[in-house]
Amino acid sequence: MNNFGERLRDLALEWATAQDLYAFAQRLVQTPSLSTQEGDLAALLVEHLRALGFADVRVNAMGSVIVTLGAGDGPTLLYNAHMDTVAPGAPPGWPYPPFAGTIADGALYGLGAVDMKGALASMVYGARQLLPFADRLQGRLVLAFVVQEEPCEGLAMRYIVEEDGLRPDYVLLGEPTNLHISRGQRGRVMFKVSVSGRASHGSQPHLGQNAIYAAARLIFAVQLLADSLPKDPFLGPGTVAVTAIHGEGPSLNAIPDLCKVYLDRRLTLGETVLGARAQLESLISREDIPATVQITTYDEPSYTGLVRVAQEAHPAWVLDRAHPLVEALYQTIQTVRGSAPEVGHWPFSTDGVYTMGQAGIPTVGFGPGDPNLAHTPREAVRLDDLKTAAHVYAGLAARLLLPE
Numbered sequence: 001m002n003n004f005g006e007r008l009r010d011l012a013l014e015w016a017t018a019q020d021l022y023a024f025a026q027r028l029v030q031t032p033s034l035s036t037q038e039g040d041l042a043a044l045l046v047e048h049l050r051a052l053g054f055a056d057v058r059v060n061a062m063g064s065v066i067v068t069l070g071a072g073d074g075p076t077l078l079y080n081a082h083m084d085t086v087a088p089g090a091p092p093g094w095p096y097p098p099f100a101g102t103i104a105d106g107a108l109y110g111l112g113a114v115d116m117k118g119a120l121a122s123m124v125y126g127a128r129q130l131l132p133f134a135d136r137l138q139g140r141l142v143l144a145f146v147v148q149e150e151p152c153e154g155l156a157m158r159y160i161v162e163e164d165g166l167r168p169d170y171v172l173l174g175e176p177t178n179l180h181i182s183r184g185q186r187g188r189v190m191f192k193v194s195v196s197g198r199a200s201h202g203s204q205p206h207l208g209q210n211a212i213y214a215a216a217r218l219i220f221a222v223q224l225l226a227d228s229l230p231k232d233p234f235l236g237p238g239t240v241a242v243t244a245i246h247g248e249g250p251s252l253n254a255i256p257d258l259c260k261v262y263l264d265r266r267l268t269l270g271e272t273v274l275g276a277r278a279q280l281e282s283l284i285s286r287e288d289i290p291a292t293v294q295i296t297t298y299d300e301p302s303y304t305g306l307v308r309v310a311q312e313a314h315p316a317w318v319l320d321r322a323h324p325l326v327e328a329l330y331q332t333i334q335t336v337r338g339s340a341p342e343v344g345h346w347p348f349s350t351d352g353v354y355t356m357g358q359a360g361i362p363t364v365g366f367g368p369g370d371p372n373l374a375h376t377p378r379e380a381v382r383l384d385d386l387k388t389a390a391h392v393y394a395g396l397a398a399r400l401l402l403p404e
């Protein structure tokens, strides 16, 4: 075994440490942290990180928890996990209550187990393995546990890079990959199309112009457009879907003079936000529909009260397969697991829309848990996978930051 293989063996979690990791992941699931309500979880993290021996733990003005290890002049490697979860939705469907953090059959069940408190716990315990080597790190390892990723991916990372002034050289996102590698995702834009009409009494529709009928023409045209969007060989096709309509008129006995149509548009590689907007506007003018197009914005205050307005428009991104970050992660996983990981992409959107898509920082993904279980009542992550993930997180940081 080469030097690195030996070091990786040293970074494996002992049985007792793995038990601590599982108990910690369980506590994270038991601490509700819906988006904009992450304060309790942040407090728990700060307390636990300090108790483990991390000296540099702080909470930024937006409420994200930031941990720094090492002070070398070398590269900064940032591990990202979001603290927030979506809402659990109405029962039934959950095999165990969503906040119980039940451990059964070697797995942790509950809201956020997969997306992504399991990864967060593994990052903490992976970094913990490096604590004895902190003085020897050639660069810095930063853990960024961020707020509000679910409603507005990229928002909290933008704040860390642009307002806190912490610009990493490499980013690893712990969003679930089932212990494989993700090196990209499609982009996402949310369009709101306001179709206008003219109100009249419901008994005399010929005197008005029905905004819902005009919106129906738009919806049909969008459905046809969906079949003709470009396809990238790696990320797949761009997509478009109507996800909500709201007709509005003076009353239910009146012809509606406004109909809002919401479109979820996913951008594949080569498509741009501006291009997708122009495409939609030209479809509207071709069909002669009286409508205007807006990109929706997100402006919810964080749990600390900070507001940063963001457009819901995020580019697609892909990191080259041959990039040294992908290669280092690949080698680390292969050594830890004894088998080669698959290299693919996420079906959903992540904080990478900012780190790689906008800031151009090489970004890659690796996390425990099946991505298809995210945002479902079936969320569960294998305990063994949490341990493996922690080992890989420790190993990747050692590979990039610890000299031989």
Ligand SMILES: [Zn+2]
Residues within 6 Å of the ligand: 082, 115, 116, 175
């Ligand atoms: Zn997530």
